[in-house]
Amino acid sequence: MTQTTSSTETQGSDHRLLGALKRSYSLIQALGVLVLLIILMQVANERFLSPINISNLLGQMTVMLIVAAGMTVIMISGEFDVAVGAVVGLSAAVAGWLLVRWMPVATAADQQTWVILVGVLVPLLVGPAIGIFAGLVVTKAHIPSFIVTLGTLMMARSLTLVVTQGQPIPDIPEPIRAFGQGRWVNLPLPFDFSGFTESGALADLFMWLPIQNIVWVAVVVYAIGWFLLERTTFGKRVYAVGSNRTVAMLSGIRADRIKIYCFMIVGFTASLAGVVSVSRLGAVSPNTGEGLEFEVIAAVVIGGTSLSGGQGRILRSIIGVIIIALTRNFLNLARIEVFWQGFATGTIILAAVLLEALQRRISGRQ
Numbered sequence: 001m002t003q004t005t006s007s008t009e010t011q012g013s014d015h016r017l018l019g020a021l022k023r024s025y026s027l028i029q030a031l032g033v034l035v036l037l038i039i040l041m042q043v044a045n046e047r048f049l050s051p052i053n054i055s056n057l058l059g060q061m062t063v064m065l066i067v068a069a070g071m072t073v074i075m076i077s078g079e080f081d082v083a084v085g086a087v088v089g090l091s092a093a094v095a096g097w098l099l100v101r102w103m104p105v106a107t108a109a110d111q112q113t114w115v116i117l118v119g120v121l122v123p124l125l126v127g128p129a130i131g132i133f134a135g136l137v138v139t140k141a142h143i144p145s146f147i148v149t150l151g152t153l154m155m156a157r158s159l160t161l162v163v164t165q166g167q168p169i170p171d172i173p174e175p176i177r178a179f180g181q182g183r184w185v186n187l188p189l190p191f192d193f194s195g196f197t198e199s200g201a202l203a204d205l206f207m208w209l210p211i212q213n214i215v216w217v218a219v220v221v222y223a224i225g226w227f228l229l230e231r232t233t234f235g236k237r238v239y240a241v242g243s244n245r246t247v248a249m250l251s252g253i254r255a256d257r258i259k260i261y262c263f264m265i266v267g268f269t270a271s272l273a274g275v276v277s278v279s280r281l282g283a284v285s286p287n288t289g290e291g292l293e294f295e296v297i298a299a300v301v302i303g304g305t306s307l308s309g310g311q312g313r314i315l316r317s318i319i320g321v322i323i324i325a326l327t328r329n330f331l332n333l334a335r336i337e338v339f340w341q342g343f344a345t346g347t348i349i350l351a352a353v354l355l356e357a358l359q360r361r362i363s364g365r366q
Contacts, residue, residue, distance in 0.1 A: 030302055030319045037326045042340030045333050051209045059212040061325040063273045066218050067296045068317045069225045070269030077146040077262040078242040078309025084270040086156035087127045088289035093160045094121040096169035096284030124271045131267030135260030169284040180279025183210035214276050225314045243310030299324045299353040
């Protein structure tokens with residue numbers, strides 16, 4: 001009797017372990033690819049894991065990180081927004097126009113605080129406004145979100161050219177550039193074993209990683225996004241609407257309102273990313289954000305968010321963004337022509353979709 005009970009418990013434990021592995025399939029495969037990429041990058045360039053290079057990589061991927069947070073929310077709700085790249089560009093253009101062309105300033109002393117505040121805060125309204133419009137059309141006219149946001153993508157890209165007149169906007173005010181390009185905080189990492197071996201001092205065991213200020217913006221975005229999805233009623237409703245809209249409505253959830261909110265959220269993150277891009281580069285290009293939407297969608301899918309909605313974790317999207325950024329960096333280090341980067345991104349998107357389909361098949365066999 002005791003042996004039978006023990007055998008049953010063992011089988012139950014094995015089934016639970018197998019189920020957990022199947023549910024974590026996307027996380028396991030993403031982590032495996034990430035580790036492989038890091039090893040390849042370090043072999044290709046021994047300075048890859050140096051503090052300054054890691055800091056630069058974090059800064060380069062910040063815009064994609066911020067947009068991916070919002071894209072995760074909208075995809076969990078069962079919709080898409082392919083206009084995020086254009087919204088990033090339009091928000092950056094509006095910020096540049098307000099900061100430079102609307103109120104040009106000669107010296108740092110003339111840069112009034114209210115001008116900078118207007119130049120930073122007003123562009124943050126661009127994305128939510130476009131999100132409300134797209135959300136209303138999707139929910140009230142029952143048009144697929146891919147088609148609607150394809151239209152808003154073209155509208156936003158055209159408005160970007162109107163605002164910038166097709167020309168770069170340089171000379172962003174110094175306070176904005178100082179924040180975006182500054183590294184005010186250094187994090188100690190216990191990796192410098194060679195320095196510790198030579199000196200024997202505990203302080204030399206640490207290498208200092210200078211973190212760009214804009215990276216902390218992404219950290220705040222993900223902290224808020226995680227809390228919103230995992231610890232609030234709104235987050236539970238987003239998952240419910242994405243899983244089954246009809247059942248969610250029968251449960252008393254206003255599915256249309258939830259989806260409109262999700263479009264506003266992804267629009268806000270795109271606008272925030274546009275402002276961050278301006279502060280990091282110190283200038284605005286008419287081409288800002290072009291093609292970003294496809295890299296973001298690929299990163300979110302690699303992170304385990306389902307294309308059909310109702311499944312995903314916002315923190316896992318970080319892994320997908322890192323994989324996309326490392327792939328691009330690897331191509332640069334390998335001195336592969338820039339024309340091949342689009343091919344690589346397309347390959348990653350197809351691979352991500354195929355892996356997501358494989359994950360659904362595995363989950364269906366549980």
